[in-house]
Amino acid sequence: MQEIRQNTTGLAGTIRVPSDKSISHRALILALLAKGTTTINHRLISADVTATMTAIQKLGANVIENDDHTITKVVSEGRTMLINKSQALVAFDFANSGTTTRLLTGVLAGTGIKAKITGDTSLSTRPMQRVIKPLTTFGAQIDSNNNHLPLIINTPITADKLLFELPLGSAQVKNAVLLAGLASGKAVEISDKFKTRDHTERMLPAFGGEITINDDRITLPADQNLVGTTVDVPGDISAAAFWLVAASLVDNSEVTLTSVNVNPTRAGILAVLERMGANLSFKISAIGKEPVADITVKTTKHLQATTISAQEVPSLIDELPIIVLAATQATGTTIITGASELRVKESNRIDLVTTELTKLGADITATTDGFIIKGPTKLQVNEPVTLNGHGDHRLTMMLAIAGLINKGVVTLADTDNVAVSYPTFFQDLRRLTK
Numbered sequence: 104m105q106e107i108r109q110n111t112t113g114l115a116g117t118i119r120v121p122s123d124k125s126i127s128h129r130a131l132i133l134a135l136l137a138k139g140t141t142t143i144n145h146r147l148i149s150a151d152v153t154a155t156m157t158a159i160q161k162l163g164a165n166v167i168e169n170d171d172h173t174i175t176k177v178v179s180e181g182r183t184m185l186i187n188k189s190q191a192l193v194a195f196d197f198a199n200s201g202t203t204t205r206l207l208t209g210v211l212a213g214t215g216i217k218a219k220i221t222g223d224t225s226l227s228t229r230p231m232q233r234v235i236k237p238l239t240t241f242g243a244q245i246d247s248n249n250n251h252l253p254l255i256i257n258t259p260i261t262a263d264k265l266l267f268e269l270p271l272g273s274a275q276v277k278n279a280v281l282l283a284g285l286a287s288g289k290a291v292e293i294s295d296k297f298k299t300r301d302h303t304e305r306m307l308p309a310f311g312g313e314i315t316i317n318d319d320r321i322t323l324p325a326d327q328n329l330v331g332t333t334v335d336v337p338g339d340i341s342a343a344a345f346w347l348v349a350a351s352l353v354d355n356s357e358v359t360l361t362s363v364n365v366n367p368t369r370a371g372i373l374a375v376l377e378r379m380g381a382n383l384s385f386k387i388s389a390i391g392k393e394p395v396a397d398i399t400v401k402t403t404k405h406l407q408a409t410t411i412s413a414q415e416v417p418s419l420i421d422e423l424p425i426i427v428l429a430a431t432q433a434t435g436t437t438i439i440t441g442a443s444e445l446r447v448k449e450s451n452r453i454d455l456v457t458t459e460l461t462k463l464g465a466d467i468t469a470t471t472d473g474f475i476i477k478g479p480t481k482l483q484v485n486e487p488v489t490l491n492g493h494g495d496h497r498l499t500m501m502l503a504i505a506g507l508i509n510k511g512v513v514t515l516a517d518t519d520n521v522a523v524s525y526p527t528f529f530q531d532l533r534r535l536t537k
């Protein structure tokens with residue numbers, strides 16, 4: 104339980120938000136597949152990334168870290184070690200992490216390690232057919248509980264070439280196939296018309312990997328043997344998103360977020376906030392092959408409603424809960440469509456964002472694939488309100504920001520789940536609100 108402090112005099116300060124979750128997962132997995140030592144600087148320290156790190160250790164990588172986890176050294180014998188592994192069943196518990204599950208299912212189906220994958224209650228309700236189908240089409244034999252966890256990976260893929268047209272805008276599915284190809288040594292050709300996040304593609308050449316990208320088509324040759332390298336992980340725009348919106352909405356705010364990853368396949372929220380009239384300025388640089396920015400955000404007096412449709416959704420999927428909060432404070436009707444994926448994240452984010460913000464007086468209609476939000480609404484109710492993150496880290500953090508701009512008394516239940524992606528969220532909240 105956390106009581107949320109209202110009537111802050113404004114958010115102020117400079118912070119480096121936690122490191123990117125997607126890049127941290129990928130760096131650890133490619134380090135497992137690579138021979139030699141990979142040094143990962145500033146991986147995200149969070150429960151989801153722990154799930155991936157524990158898994159690569161179970162698969163034979165040796166992980167050594169300094170005390171504050173800012174330098175992670177992964178020593179691995181590479182993919183051939185995995186292919187030659189014994190036939191005893193290996194059990195994995197991936198807790199709350201969809202990315203760990205989908206990406207490592209690809210790796211495991213590529214190597215032929217017999218594995219059983221379980222997770223927490225939330226992960227156990229999430230659809231796995233999206234990775235089971237392509238991997239079984241390529242010859243793997245995978246059992247599941249009606250396309251949900253637990254998964255049992257029995258035998259590996261057998262196809263010579265993994266030809267795949269991505270049927271939905273999911274980077275996790277794209278990566279399951281791409282990593283199955285890398286782990287097995289099979290050639291890969293994927294078409295991704297959704298332009299899902301491309302961190303693996305950007306990172307791969309540093310590991311000595313060969314990859315060709317032509318418009319929507321991603322091609323990898325067979326039999327690649329990756330070698331260890333150094334990966335520097337920038338800040339996570341999905342974490343920065345909470346402060347971008349909070350500082351836009353709270354009077355007298357000015358916050359600078361340093362080294363935020365602004366890869367165009369991830370940075371959709373920036374275009375949305377700019378369309379809405381937010382006051383953002385950027386100092387652009389790069390970390391490895393990823394563009395980054397120091398972003399300064401100041402209070403915006405008048406936000407305007409906007410429209411978000413399917414094409415933009417993959418670039419801001421995890422930011423939609425906080426974008427909905429911004430829309431409740433914007434003038435006009437914001438319409439979000441093409442986002443039915445939100446129903447199968449850590450929670451049903453369409454229904455629960457609507458239910459929880461409605462408790463504060465927001466005018467939101469949940470639709471099958473998005474939201475209709477009428478604004479501005481005051482977010483003020485007379486009785487004390489308890490908001491509930493329903494075990495979903497992004498919902499919890501969004502509701503904490505909603506509590507901050509609300510004028511009544513708000514208590515937030517179920518807050519420990521921020522550890523999934525942003526363990527220091529409440530510390531940063533206190534720091535920025537003084």
Ligand SMILES: O=C(O)C1=C[C@@H](OP(=O)(O)O)[C@@H](O)[C@H](O)C1
Nearest residue numbers: 125202272273274275276420421
């Ligand atoms: O590939 C990734 O690292 C992720 C992809 C997205 O999921 P989908 O690919 O299922 O949309 C996103 O929601 C998740 O937080 C991380």
Ligand SMILES: C=C(OP(=O)(O)O)C(=O)O
Nearest residue numbers: 199200201202421448497
């Ligand atoms: C959906 C998310 O993560 P995952 O799919 O890895 O559980 C998220 O972080 O919002």
